[in-house]
Amino acid sequence: MASEYNGSSKASESVFKIPPIKFTKLFINGKFVDSVSGKTFEAIDPRTGEAITRVSEGDKEDIDLAVKAARQAFDHGPWPRMSGSERGMIMMKFADLIEKNVEELAALDAINGGKLFSHCKAMDIPGAARNLRYYAGAADKIHGTVLKLSKGFQGYTLREPIGVVGSIIPWNFPAIMFFMKAGPALAAGCSMVVKPAEQTPLSALYYAYLAKLAGLPDGVLNVVNGFGETAGAAISSHMDIDKVTFTGSTEVGRKIMAAAAASNLKPVSLELGGKSPLLIFEDADIDQAVNIAFNAIFYNKGEICVASSRVYVQEGIYQTFVKKLVEKANAWVIGDPFDPRVNQGPQTDKKQFEKILSYIEHGKREGATLLTGGKRLGSKGFYIEPAIFTDVKEDMTIAKEEIFGPVMSLMKFKTMEEAIKRANNTTYGLAAGVITKNLNVANTVSRSIRAGIIWLNCYTAFDVDCPYGGYKMSGFGREFGLDALNQYLQIKSIVTPIHDSPWH
Amino acid sequence: MTPYERSRIMLRFADLVEKHSEELAALETWNNGKPHEQSAKSELPMFIRLFHYYAGWADKIHGLTVPADGPHHVQTLHEPIGVAGQIIPWNFPLIMFAWKVGPALACGNTIVLKTAEQTPLTALYVAKLFHEAGLPPGVLNVVSGYGPTAGAALASHMDVDKVAFTGSTDTGKIVLELAAKSNLKPVTLELGGKSPFIICEDADVDKAVELAHFALFFNQGQCCCAGSRTFVHERVYDEFIEKAKARALRRVVGDPFRKGVEQGPQIDTEQFEKVLRYIRAGIESNATLECGGDRLGTKGYFVQPTVFSNVMDDMLIAKDEIFGPVQSILKFKDIDEVIRRANNTRYGLAAGVFTKSVETANTLTRALRAGTVWVNCFDVFDAAIPFGGYKMSGIGREKGIYSLHNYLQVKAVVTPLKNPAWL
Numbered sequence: 001m002a003s004e005y006n007g008s009s010k011a012s013e014s015v016f017k018i019p020p021i022k023f024t025k026l027f028i029n030g031k032f033v034d035s036v037s038g039k040t041f042e043a044i045d046p047r048t049g050e051a052i053t054r055v056s057e058g059d060k061e062d063i064d065l066a067v068k069a070a071r072q073a074f075d076h077g078p079w080p081r082m083s084g085s086e087r088g089m090i091m092m093k094f095a096d097l098i099e100k101n102v103e104e105l106a107a108l109d110a111i112n113g114g115k116l117f118s119h120c121k122a123m124d125i126p127g128a129a130r131n132l133r134y135y136a137g138a139a140d141k142i143h144g145t146v147l148k149l150s151k152g153f154q155g156y157t158l159r160e161p162i163g164v165v166g167s168i169i170p171w172n173f174p175a176i177m178f179f180m181k182a183g184p185a186l187a188a189g190c191s192m193v194v195k196p197a198e199q200t201p202l203s204a205l206y207y208a209y210l211a212k213l214a215g216l217p218d219g220v221l222n223v224v225n226g227f228g229e230t231a232g233a234a235i236s237s238h239m240d241i242d243k244v245t246f247t248g249s250t251e252v253g254r255k256i257m258a259a260a261a262a263s264n265l266k267p268v269s270l271e272l273g274g275k276s277p278l279l280i281f282e283d284a285d286i287d288q289a290v291n292i293a294f295n296a297i298f299y300n301k302g303e304i305c306v307a308s309s310r311v312y313v314q315e316g317i318y319q320t321f322v323k324k325l326v327e328k329a330n331a332w333v334i335g336d337p338f339d340p341r342v343n344q345g346p347q348t349d350k351k352q353f354e355k356i357l358s359y360i361e362h363g364k365r366e367g368a369t370l371l372t373g374g375k376r377l378g379s380k381g382f383y384i385e386p387a388i389f390t391d392v393k394e395d396m397t398i399a400k401e402e403i404f405g406p407v408m409s410l411m412k413f414k415t416m417e418e419a420i421k422r423a424n425n426t427t428y429g430l431a432a433g434v435i436t437k438n439l440n441v442a443n444t445v446s447r448s449i450r451a452g453i454i455w456l457n458c459y460t461a462f463d464v465d466c467p468y469g470g471y472k473m474s475g476f477g478r479e480f481g482l483d484a485l486n487q488y489l490q491i492k493s494i495v496t497p498i499h500d501s502p503w504h
Numbered sequence: 505m506t507p508y509e510r511s512r513i514m515l516r517f518a519d520l521v522e523k524h525s526e527e528l529a530a531l532e533t534w535n536n537g538k539p540h541e542q543s544a545k546s547e548l549p550m551f552i553r554l555f556h557y558y559a560g561w562a563d564k565i566h567g568l569t570v571p572a573d574g575p576h577h578v579q580t581l582h583e584p585i586g587v588a589g590q591i592i593p594w595n596f597p598l599i600m601f602a603w604k605v606g607p608a609l610a611c612g613n614t615i616v617l618k619t620a621e622q623t624p625l626t627a628l629y630v631a632k633l634f635h636e637a638g639l640p641p642g643v644l645n646v647v648s649g650y651g652p653t654a655g656a657a658l659a660s661h662m663d664v665d666k667v668a669f670t671g672s673t674d675t676g677k678i679v680l681e682l683a684a685k686s687n688l689k690p691v692t693l694e695l696g697g698k699s700p701f702i703i704c705e706d707a708d709v710d711k712a713v714e715l716a717h718f719a720l721f722f723n724q725g726q727c728c729c730a731g732s733r734t735f736v737h738e739r740v741y742d743e744f745i746e747k748a749k750a751r752a753l754r755r756v757v758g759d760p761f762r763k764g765v766e767q768g769p770q771i772d773t774e775q776f777e778k779v780l781r782y783i784r785a786g787i788e789s790n791a792t793l794e795c796g797g798d799r800l801g802t803k804g805y806f807v808q809p810t811v812f813s814n815v816m817d818d819m820l821i822a823k824d825e826i827f828g829p830v831q832s833i834l835k836f837k838d839i840d841e842v843i844r845r846a847n848n849t850r851y852g853l854a855a856g857v858f859t860k861s862v863e864t865a866n867t868l869t870r871a872l873r874a875g876t877v878w879v880n881c882f883d884v885f886d887a888a889i890p891f892g893g894y895k896m897s898g899i900g901r902e903k904g905i906y907s908l909h910n911y912l913q914v915k916a917v918v919t920p921l922k923n924p925a926w927l
Contacts, residue, residue: 085553085887088560092515130508137511137560140888143905154866440922443577448925465563482564499863501870 018107018338023205024055026062026225029069030218032205035226036061043201046114046346046353047336047381055201058224063193063234066222070164070191071240073219080161080189084140091136091186094214095129101210102126108203109174110337114345114382115300117338120175127464128175134464135183138482142188142489150504155495161189162267162490163242166235168228168256169204170248171197171348172303178204180479181245182221183464188488191220193241195232197248199349201225228252237263245487247271247305250402250428250473269477269487271305272470273402274430277423278308278459279445281416281436282316288457289317289435290324293408296433296459298332298386301344302406303352305474306431308459310399312413312422322371322390322410329372329386346382347405353382356405363389363398368409394422402428416441420448429471433459452478505640507563507612514559514609517637518552521630525552528626532598535623537768537805538723539760550885551598557887558606561908565611575921582912584612585690586665589658591651591679592627593671594620594771595726601627603902604668605644606887611911616645616664618655620671622771624648651675660686668910670694670728673825673851673896680899692900692910694728695893696825697853700846701731701882702836702868704859705739712740712858713747717831719856719882721755721809724770725779725829728897729854731882733815733822734833735842741835745813748833749794752809757800769805770828776805779828786812786821786830796829817845825851839864843871852894856882875901
């Protein structure tokens with residue numbers, strides 16, 4: 001039974017005084033404006049389920065205005081016409097401003113997303129600044145290729161900014177997600193229309209404000225809050241958006257890709273769901289393995305696309321492993337994300353919360369054994385104890401579908417070949433983990449699993465220099481790393497005849 | 505230290521330099537003689553730009569995974585090479601510092617840098633700023649001294665893993681030899697040049713004159729890549745000479761701290777006297793002295809902007825690197841001829857081409873054996889553009905992504921794979 005520390009009645013004991021919300025409107029063409037319809041919607045605090053404030057709700061008309069501004073900024077404005085190094089300088093200033101305002105930004109993610117304040121302050125927000133600096137430093141390093149053509153031609157490629165980018169981001173890591181796309185898109189010289197998740201509309205507006213302060217020209221970065229079916233759909237089917245990038249559920253990813261195809265065939269990149277396996281071999285250091293496995297699923301309250309929701313433990317160490325895992329779960333503190341003693345805050349919204357609880361019920365009904373946790377905590381807010389299921393069979397719903405919550409499915413395996421087969425037996429392919437000391441096992445398994453990122457003796461180890469993305473229905477396209485720039489660039493080949501060259 | 509932390513230190517350093525740029529610009533001009541406006545408005549910003557550029561590389565130094573034939577996992581690690589010995593010249597003290605220190609630090613190396621004995625001051629100043637920026641002690645060491653003593657010690661040191669030198673071709677040979685005789689440390693050299701600037705018959709003569717003037721006279725003519733052989737097509741030759749002479753006569757020479765001055769003194773007595781000797785040689789060889797030809801004033805190392813026309817390929821002033829404000833103008837008839845003559849030198853640092861024609865530009869750029877070819881421009885030196893010599897103008901490239909190779913070792917790591925899922 002996880003430690004109870006229900007946040008609702010103790011909200012006033014928050015260690016950090018939450019500042020008033022500064023920005024609630026849409027940010028279009030360098031200004032904060034109401035939506036055309038005048039509509040607003042609530043930003044909710046998942047600690048209580050109550051509203052924090054109301055924010056402007058954008059719809060198709062607002063997206064149209066934002067795209068107009070972004071188009072103007074791209075076709076005629078200074079941003080793409082600046083040198084990469086000049087863009088880099090502005091982006092560096094932007095990163096500095098983010099760091100200056102780290103506490104307020106961290107508080108926004110904690111209060112709106114239920115994320116741990118201390119983590120946001122130490123990792124999410126600095127991570128966003130780091131991300132921005134990486135791409136700021138890349139902006140002046142976008143090389144093309146001079147080609148080796150035959151038949152008396154010379155040629156080279158130019159990598160040009162793709163244009164107006166639509167960015168639709170999720171609610172689990174508002175800061176990181178914002179910059180995962182904005183970093184490379186801006187470095188490449190593109191302009192953007194960002195639609196944050198309706199669950200977490202607040203921090204993106206703050207970032208827009210800081211961007212302008214840093215010197216980003218008007219119209220380059222636009223933020224339109226709203227809902228998927230309205231604002232999001234308007235982006236994916238817009239005839240004047242050159243590229244759409246989406247992170248979210250596989251189900252919505254499909255809709256976006258279909259809309260992109262039906263409209264102007266805009267290129268699409270998708271970062272979708274996962275049901276990532278973690279394979280723990282007998283030679284693993286058990287304590288280390290327990291730690292890794294625990295955090296691999298319960299980090300960020302299980303609301304992470306790469307969460308290792310399927311844990312395969314080799315039978316030789318299974319019993320010991322499970323025992324230590326349960327001990328760890330029992331020591332896990334759930335409560336107010338502003339409390340430094342807390343390990344896990346509330347799930348982000350009511351819909352997720354209810355979905356997770358229903359999956360847990362389903363798991364029990366299917367015959368899996370709920371070893372620990374799985375119950376709601378308190379009567380207000382969306383707190384759930386971390387749940388560990390054993391006796392899970394491969395064909396159970398909880399072993400196949402992405403739950404996106406603190407629910408681990410634990411399974412036993414005999415041989416490496418079997419583990420590989422079962423690990424790959426999914427339509428997803430986002431991540432995987434392997435814990436072993438053996439070099440051959442590490443090499444074989446990492447090459448055999450069809451997933452975009454394989455963690456050896458670690459998990460959730462992200463770095464802005466490391467490309468990240470999915471195989472199969474986890475999506476396509478890579479983010480992070482220099483490769484991410486390609487998502488926001490077009491390649492143009494230029495060819496001309498060459499006469500009398502002393503070499504070819 | 506993580507690469508990110510390294511980049512933060514370099515960025516902090518760049519900020520500190522910006523804070524102190526007024527003092528640094530003055531120091532640079534005082535010690536070198538280049539116009540203050542050049543130091544302040546062009547070289548300090550370029551210095552800062554270079555460190556921003558290299559800071560951005562620090563966390564992006566990639567190796568490769570290699571598709572070896574057969575069941576092997578192969579990766580190449582690009583590791584810091586170790587202790588880099590760097591020997592820099594006096595013509596652009598701060599910029600030369602940046603060209604060397606930037607990539608070396610971005611790749612995670614440590615440095616022993618020997619400044620030119622003529623210009624020891626600004627490197628010491630910025631080394632202190634690096635310390636303030638958080639660079640750990642021992643990473644960047646600056647030793648002022650002379651070539652035959654400090655420089656030679658560095659080039660022949662058994663515990664220096666790499667040496668990079670910019671200076672004269674003669675000294676470059678010595679550095680290479682010392683490196684070979686000691687521990688075979690890899691060497692990169694940026695040496696002299698006698699770079700041709702080819703002005704084609706379709707040239708806008710006024711623009712060509714101005715650019716050719718800049719290409720030679722910039723920095724008191726003390727540029728390794730100076731356009732020191734100005735080839736002019738016969739059709740525009742006479743007009744060109746007249747205008748080049750007029751332009752040189754208009755060149756403002758004087759105290760580099762005074763506004764409007766385009767040319768300061770030469771760096772020292774040795775250079776000053778060498779330039780005057782070459783001018784005398786030019787006169788004696790019967791080239792036509794259009795203007796200039798002697799020192800200016802009685803104090804310091806000021807030389808009159810000098811223009812020779814009717815220069816022949818076999819004259820000393822057409823063959824040797826003068827490193828001073830002496831422009832040599834030669835006539836040519838057709839493209840094939842000028843290619844042959846332009847390439848007829850042991851040097852190969854840079855070249856300039858002035859033409860409107862796509863064909864001519866394509867032909868010349870490919871035919872000229874030089875590390876940089878500037879088309880309708882000259883001395884464009886952004887941090888991202890690689891720079892270096894063919895032939896006896898040097899070995900290796902500085903700036904751009906290419907400079908990183910100079911400060912990295914490549915280690916291939918090979919492991920067999922059992923039953924790989926794919927090859």
